[in-house]
Amino acid sequence: MAAPRAVVVLSGKRKSGKDFVANLLQERLGCQVCAIMRLSAPLKGQYAKEHNLDFDRLLDASDYKEHYRVDMIRWGEERRNQDPSFFCRLATEVKEADHLVWVISDARRLTDLDYFRKHYRQTIAVRIQADDTVRAERGFVFTPGVDDAESECGLDTVKDWDFCLNNNNQQQLEEQFTLLLNTIQLNLS
Numbered sequence: 001m002a003a004p005r006a007v008v009v010l011s012g013k014r015k016s017g018k019d020f021v022a023n024l025l026q027e028r029l030g031c032q033v034c035a036i037m038r039l040s041a042p043l044k045g046q047y048a049k050e051h052n053l054d055f056d057r058l059l060d061a062s063d064y065k066e067h068y069r070v071d072m073i074r075w076g077e078e079r080r081n082q083d084p085s086f087f088c089r090l091a092t093e094v095k096e097a098d099h100l101v102w103v104i105s106d107a108r109r110l111t112d113l114d115y116f117r118k119h120y121r122q123t124i125a126v127r128i129q130a131d132d133t134v135r136a137e138r139g140f141v142f143t144p145g146v147d148d149a150e151s152e153c154g155l156d157t158v159k160d161w162d163f164c165l166n167n168n169n170q171q172q173l174e175e176q177f178t179l180l181l182n183t184i185q186l187n188l189s
Ligand SMILES: Nc1ncnc2c1ncn2[C@@H]1O[C@H](COP(=O)(O)OP(=O)(O)OP(=O)(O)O)[C@@H](O)[C@H]1O
Pocket: 012, 013, 014, 015, 016, 017, 018, 019, 020, 021, 138, 167, 168, 169, 170, 173
């Protein structure tokens, strides 16, 4: 399979607009060209497979899901500790991997960023920022144990982002977003 021409790794605090930017990239580049991949996506499927569980029931809002939730989180952490690349590999071993542009919509840890930079020199690391007041307007509520955990703060100290997008509103986003889009398009030409 041909290697992607650009691997855009998105990071940002909750409600900064990671999904919004991922969708905008896909909209502008076209879904034949651009695939969105989520590092959090394979967790449930892999957990169900390894524990011989019903995947569909794990996805719905059933007691079944609640029953396994805590164990699933523990299992995910254990897996990542054994092999920090595990979920990065799984998320990208999908049929959309033949697309020219990959958007990884939810990098959370240094090991995620390291993985893509090490394996794909065409990685473009992007930090998305929005003011706390704007994030709150979008529904963000600080949750102890979540927002102060490694999974939310692991990339706060990174300084060498290829792009920083300020996303307090669409107009502000547009200018830097266009520069990002131009860089991706250069990789495609
Ligand atoms: N530039 C923007 N203009 C208008 N709405 C926006 C913009 N950016 C984000 N939003 C809206 O803010 C909300 C949160 O954005 P989004 O889901 O993309 O954040 P996220 O960083 O992916 O959040 P989480 O980490 O919680 O998944 C969504 O409803 C989204 O549509």
